[in-house]
Amino acid sequence: MTRAAPPILLQLQNPDSISSQVACLRALKNELIGHDQRKETYVAAGIISALARVLESRWPGKPTTSESHGSTPRQVTASFQTSDDLDACLQAILIVGSLAQGGPTFLAPIFASEVIPMLLSILSSPDCPQCFCLPILRLLNTIADRLPLQSQDQWPRDTRLADSVFAPETVGVIRRIIAQDYEQPGSQTCIELAAALIGKLCTEEIHKTTLAECGVLDALAVKIASFIVGQGESSSGARGSGRIPPAAPESARLAPILRAVTVIIEQSKWRAEHFLSSPGIVTVFPRHIPGFAPADMRRGPWGGTYFSGSAVPRNSGANPVDSLLPSVPMTNAKSPSSLANFPPLGNSAPQLILSPPPFSLTDTSSPEEEENSIVPWLLCIIRSEAGMARLMAARLVTVLFRLGLAKKHRVSMFSYLLVPILIRMLDKDFRVPDEPGANYDGLITPTQRLKEEAPAVLANLVMDDQELQKHAVDGNALKRLSQLLKETYNPVSESARPMWYSEGDAPVRDPETLSGDRRLGPPGYSPTLCHVMRYRESILKALAALVPFKDEYRKLVCENGVVPYIIDSLKPRPSDAPVDAVSAPKNTAADGNPTPTLLAACGAARMLTRSVSVLRTSLIDAGVAQPLFTLIKHPDLEVQIAATSAICNLALDFSPMKEAIISGDIIPILCEHAHSSYTKLRIESLWALKHVVYNTPNDTKMKVIEALGPAWIRQVISQDPVSALARRGLEEETDHTTGIAMGRANSAGEQIDILNPMEDSSESAEQFEMSDAMPPSKMSLDKFLPDARRRHKLVLHGNLEQSTQSRQDDIAVQEQTFDLLRNIICGAGAAEMIDFLFEKIGQDGLLDALADNLRPRTIQLPHRRESSSGALHVPHEILIAASAVIIHIAAGTTRHRQLLIGHGDLLRSLAGYFNHSNREVRVSCVWVIINLIYEDDPSDREACRERASRLKALGITDRLNSLQEDSDLDIKERTKTAIHLLSQLSAP
Structure with a gap:
């Protein structure tokens, strides 16, 4: 072989006629199939750009800009002038597919060309022939199957194909393909290929959201409903209504449809609920409402209705x-x-x-969804x-x-x-x-x-x-x-074997040439x-x-x-690994692992490090620390987060590897990551540092404070994400209640108050109504696709989900920073570290930040006829973390206690949480009182009396009395201690 362009390629680039170009394309296709060495030669000679020109010149037109939310183009493209034009485009598509079959090495030139945008443009056209739809979908699936595994510098995460396929202007064609009827010729394979493409490419949150909002998820729901109908398992009420989708043929495959739905709804309850509430699913599985007989209903004198005492539902809810x-x-x-x-x-x-x-009127347990x-x-x-x-x-x-x-x-x-x-x-x-x-x-x-x-x-x-x-x-x-x-x-x-090349014939990979x-x-x-x-x-x-x-x-x-x-x-693939991975597939530890495997290995190591015995024996013998120390410097952000999360357990006080973290260069790296703009990395790094500083010498603690930066610490503990995010939520008009709860999501992932807008019951009842104006045999599948109201609701919930996660992350950063300060000022030498913090952060700055985090908040509620404000409940995580810092300052010297008592707002704000619903908040409040009035030695007695008098003036005695019958035994015992100490100091 020579490096000169093959004659057939020259003929393709300068054809005598369209028929000769088609003949060249057919010959070229037959020559390339199954021969990777020829493919390399032709790619280096410019075959991909030549194929792109064929598609551009022979395709009769391009679709206009799509409607919003990825709908199909408005303009109808012209049809092919001759069958040779159609055949030329088809042969070019098949040749690109043959090149892609060669593996990842051929994907780089394909992505660098205009082939994929051109193919998506053809596929998006309303006039795209079925004979084009199938090979294009096969080609896209071939590329998706051969995308290289993500691995450090050589193979970064590649989402270019997904970005193109799921772009708003092209995603409409995916919906259109999936929504077509199974009975149309060739539609079954196209539907399954489109669904398979979603299952392989849809990994990013933005793509999942786009597919849900643009109706692809609803179209997939219709296909699942078709399988349910085909199996005869739909509700009897649905079968009698004449509104069900057509049954799927026996040859149709369910697996790609289920996979596509799964990847879209994963990690999002709102998208999952959108799927379950889609018209296709609701039609075959209507909502079950327990029915009551008319005689069971009574009308009260006020005009309302109520159930009689003997009302029993006609069905059990099964x-x-x-x-x-x-x-x-x-x-x-x-x-x-x-x-x-x-x-x-x-x-x-x-x-x-x-x-x-069965349904029970007397069941008082919390109802499930x-x-x-x-x-x-x-x-x-x-x-x-x-x-x-x-x-x-x-x-x-x-x-x-x-x-x-x-x-x-x-x-x-x-x-x-x-x-x-x-x-x-x-x-x-x-x-x-x-x-x-x-x-x-x-x-x-x-x-x-x-x-x-x-x-x-x-x-x-x-x-x-x-x-x-x-x-x-x-x-x-x-x-x-x-x-x-x-x-x-x-x-x-x-x-596979590495291909043989004659001298000077190896493929050129130099990016400069x-x-x-x-x-x-x-x-x-x-x-x-x-x-x-x-x-x-x-x-x-x-x-x-x-x-x-x-x-x-x-x-x-x-x-x-x-x-x-x-x-x-845990060992990554070396950056200097041989380029030709096929030539030596050793599959040993030295060959390393791609990024997804590293993430999973970090998760497994983290779980094992939870065991003291395993950490002290098997893990230390296997050398778990060094690979994790290497991975926290990995170029991939997710790997850094996963490795830092595992190191958190290595930094615990009982860990034999804690000293290795302190003596090595790990602390500066953790401090640097704590300043990252990526919140998850900040949280994990602060968590690890919190463990590192516990029970360590003061010089190590001081190094951590200096490395983090006192100004940065002051900024984190002084921020108030609660009010800012509450205002954002109110601006989005997601809630109009006077009490705004700012706690985290519950165990089911639900948000309350501002983060869980009330749903209009009338809308809930009407949103699934489906008119039946035409005979069932002629019903369009568009009947089952999303309306604007459901799409708007999905977008709203998605925005709320993101805002909620952002708020929780901000709270977690502040919580871990307070925990870090708590561990710094506890143990031996605590008084010295309290003074060090006062010096570096500022005495007033630290105490003011603590007071501000305990201070009750209100926010002006908009759109009210009368002026009103709502209370913002400070997250209990922040209350616990901030009060823990106060507890340890109060455990310091007399001077430190006097500073707390002398602060104008600190204890006054804390007094409002003695009856908090969270038991840890309540017990923290009692511990603050105990430490403030505990007498270290006789010389401190007069100062203790003064502090006790000040606490009584703040009404602390009444607060403590209210906790004497607390349901928590620990709180009751701590309260007895606090009351006893106050009584002793009040005695003459």
């Missing part, structure tokens, strides 16, 4: 789909031994659960389907459960129906049945694809739930996962090695999710001999 599921025992994490034998034998069977408990029938339907799919459809159903139902959209009693069903299935997928002999079209990319087998994803689904399911963790461990999950992690370090056998569309990129990992890395990442996630609470589980991981492999997974 979910009809639950009848398709088997009965499982009600389990209790505290007493699981009673369920050792299942199914139960004899007459001593435990309580079984088949459906939700109504559960959509799609939850039990997904469980039915898990039991009846196989392969990826089963796994994706498990993934979706797990996401809904984690977002609080499945009832609590589902834990029992997950324990007995879902956990065993996921553990079975970890077996070596597990195989996925052959399914036509189940593997579009062909890089790895469907069985490999399922195995690399199953551990991550198990991890998400058992996370934060001890009952599910116990069932997984009892099912031998830890032993299986440990063995699988070891096997991911087995040498990888590759069929070629333009971007002629420059080959790094080859990346081979497909097999990519699978191994993803598999390793998924296994590490599962191990981390199974061991956060039980020390016996962490010890079991160590007994399985897997700790050294976790440490090896």
Whole structure:
């Protein structure tokens, strides 16, 4: 081969006629298929730019600007003048697809050209032929499958394809493809390819939001509804209404639809609720409303209605789909031994659960949110389907459960129906049945694809739930996962061989010599090695999710001999690694790991470091500290955060590695990260520093203060994010109540008051109404797509979610800073450190900041007929952290106590929290009083009397008396001590 441009390429660039150009394109396609060496030669010669010119010259027109929210273009493009024009474009698309099949090395020139924007422009056209739609979608999926794994400098995180596909001006075509009827010719494959593209590319929050707001999520919901209708499991009321979507054909694949829905709604309750409330889902699974007979209703003299004393609903509130599921025992994490034998034998069977408990007018327990029938339907799919459809159903139902959209009693069903299935997928002999079209990319087998994803689904399911963790461990999950992690370090056998080049014929990669569309990129990992890395990442996630609470589980991981492999997974791929990764796929610890695997390994290491015994033995023997010390300087921000989070546990007082953190150069790095503009990194760094300074010599504490900067500390503890964010919320008109709660989200992720706007009941009742003006056979699928009201509600909730997270992060930074100061001024030499803080931060500055954080806040409420203001409740996290600093200052010298007593606002503000709902706030208030009036020695008695007198003048005695009958025993005992001390000081 020579470096000169091949003759066929010259002929393509200067064709005699359109027919000759088509002939050249066909010949070129046949020459390139399966021959990577020729592909490299043609790319260096400019084949990609030539193909882009073919598409631009032969495509008859370009669509105009799309409507808002990614709708399809208004202008109708011209049709092809000749069939040769159409054939030329089609052959060019196929050749680009063939180039992309070559792997990551060919993606760089493709991205550098105008090919992808041109293809998306063609696909977005209303006149795009079906013969173009299919190959373009295949091409986009091919590129998505071959995107290199993120790994330090060589392969940074690449979202260029996702940014293009999910851009507002092009995302409308994705919705249009998914929304088309299955019965249209070729539509089934296009629908599945479009859904698969979402599942592979949609990782960024902005893309997920765009897909939800632009109607793609609603279109996917219609497709799921079609499968429900096809299986005959929709509600009887829906089947009789004539409004249901058409049934999906038997050959249609459910897995890509479920995957697309899952990736969009993950980590967002609002998007999940938007999916569950979409017209497609609500049509097949209407909301269940307990009905009452007309005789049960009474009309009162005031004109209102009420239930009679004997009112009983006509139905029990049971979910009809639950009848398709088997009965499982009600389990209790505290007493699981009673369920050792299942199914139960004899007459001593435990309580079984088949459906939700019946409706009761006398039930005073806190009501759960109504559960959509799609939850039990997904469980039915898990039991009846196989392969990826089963796994994706498990993934979706797990996401809904984690977002609080499945009832609590589902834990029992997950324990007995879902956990065993996921553990079975970890077996070596597990195989996925052959399914036509189940593997579009062909890089790895469907069985490999399922195995690399199953551990991550198990991890998400058992996370934060001890009952599910116990069932997984009892099912031998830890032993299986440990063995699988070891096997991911087995040498990888590759069929690929490095290509031979004659002297001087190697592909040119010098960025100075070629333009971007002629420059080959790094080859990346081979497909097999990519699978191994993803598999390793998924296994590490599962191990981390199974061991956060039980020390016996962490010890079991160590007994399985897997700790050294976790440490090896913390090592990144070297920046100076050979460019040709395919030529030497060793798969050893020295070869390192891509960024996603590093993140999962940091999570596993963090969970193991929670155990004192494991930290002092297995982890220190395996050398866990050094890889983490390296990763906090990693160029990727997420890796820095994950490594810092693990180092937090290494810095604990009992850790043998704390001295290594202090003696090394880790403290300056942590202080530098505490100044980061990324809030998560600031929080984790401050958390680690908080542990570092506890019980350490004063010179180390002083170095931390100097490195952080006294001015920076003063700024953090003096800020007031509560009022600022409350005003922002009011400006968005999200709430009009007089009491504005500023606490964190509850366990279900719900926000209250300002962060949870009241929903108009009339809107709730009307938003799912669907007219039936046309016969069901002619109903358009647009009937099931979003209206402006639902889209506006989704946008509003999304903005609230972001504001809430931002506020919580700001509160966490301030809380950790106060905790850091608390640990600095406690222990031996505390008085010296209090004086040091007063000197550096400023005596008045520190005390004023503490007083300001305790001070009650009000905010003027807008849009009121009369002037009014609302109370802002200071987050209890800030109250606890600030009062802890006061407690330790009060434990200092007499002079320090006098400064607290002498401050005008500090104790006056604190007095308002003695009856706070949070017990830690109440007990902190009592501790402040005890430390202020505690007599260190006889010389301090007169000063103690003076302080006691001042406290009485502030009404502290009455506050303490109100706590003598507190429900918390610790508070009652501390209160007795405080009252006793005050009584002694009042005695003559």
